Amino acid sequence: MTVLRLSEVHRTHGRGEARVHALRGVDLTVGTGELVAVMGPSGSGKSTLLNIAGGLDVPSSGSVEVENTALTALSRRKLARLRRRAIGYVFQDFNLIRSLTAHENVALPLELDGVPPRKSRAAATQALTDVGLSDLADRFPDSMSGGQQQRVAIARAVVGERRLILADEPTGALDSRTGETVVKLLRQRCDAGAAGVLVTHDARHAGWADRVVFLRDGAIVDASTPLLGVDSLLELPR
Numbered sequence: 613m614t615v616l617r618l619s620e621v622h623r624t625h626g627r628g629e630a631r632v633h634a635l636r637g638v639d640l641t642v643g644t645g646e647l648v649a650v651m652g653p654s655g656s657g658k659s660t661l662l663n664i665a666g667g668l669d670v671p672s673s674g675s676v677e678v679e680n681t682a683l684t685a686l687s688r689r690k691l692a693r694l695r696r697r698a699i700g701y702v703f704q705d706f707n708l709i710r711s712l713t714a715h716e717n718v719a720l721p722l723e724l725d726g727v728p729p730r731k732s733r734a735a736a737t738q739a740l741t742d743v744g745l746s747d748l749a750d751r752f753p754d755s756m757s758g759g760q761q762q763r764v765a766i767a768r769a770v771v772g773e774r775r776l777i778l779a780d781e782p783t784g785a786l787d788s789r790t791g792e793t794v795v796k797l798l799r800q801r802c803d804a805g806a807a808g809v810l811v812t813h814d815a816r817h818a819g820w821a822d823r824v825v826f827l828r829d830g831a832i833v834d835a836s837t838p839l840l841g842v843d844s845l846l847e848l849p850r
């Protein structure tokens with residue numbers, strides 16, 4: 613089943629001489645169980661693409677559908693609800709709330725959505741267990757390592773069975789081993805039925821994807837399967 617469909621998406625930022633054509637007619641479809649990596653030089657439009665896919669930004673023209681619902685047709689309230697329920701977003705800088713424990717951070721999207729406390733707590737516990745952090749549920753972000761914080765951010769992005777996970781260089785601030793663990797987690801969630809889009813500069817991380825999409829100057833220049841299979845990736849020097 614198609615979870616995300618971008619059709620002929622254009623996005624311009626700014627006006628007049630400062631106008632930037634960040635996306636130029638992007639078509640992208642991501643289905644259930646699929647992880648797509650997006651690569652490209654700095655400024656090629658990767659974050660813009662991800663923001664539009666997640667309803668954080670709107671296209672200047674073209675359409676974006678999540679589970680066959682056109683995001684542009686939704687009211688602000690309905691869009692916010694769809695984002696809370698169906699879409700998980702992993703930011704490069706984690707975006708955790710420092711005054712909340714790991715468990716409270718993960719439960720927050722469900723609580724905001726009106727899920728009863730007992731149910732949201734159970735779902736948060738499960739999501740933290742899935743990322744291997746059940747022991748640290750009561751810790752505050754400041755007393756966790758970068759890798760642990762990023763795993764909390766992933767747990768928050770997948771809690772309550774979100775069907776579309778969008779990750780914008782989630783490994784940027786992490787050492788390579790922890791980065792690999794984070795990408796493997798995304799892979800697992802997609803194997804369990806989510807659809808994922810991973811923006812990355814790292815070819816080894818892109819190797820975990822089913823497909824790699826290359827952006828240049830806002831356009832997709834090539835869409836191909838990873839050059840290296842996962843097995844051969846494991847043999848690459850670190």
Ligand SMILES: Nc1ncnc2c1ncn2[C@@H]1O[C@H](COP(=O)(O)OP(=O)(O)OP(=O)(O)O)[C@@H](O)[C@H]1O
Nearest residue numbers: 625626632634652653654655656657658659660661
């Ligand atoms: N809010 C904005 N206002 C004006 N220009 C913007 C805005 N957001 C992005 N741009 C411009 O749009 C183009 C694409 O930016 P975008 O952040 O999507 O690229 P990127 O591939 O994610 O880059 P990076 O790898 O450096 O994060 C760039 O030229 C950028 O300067």
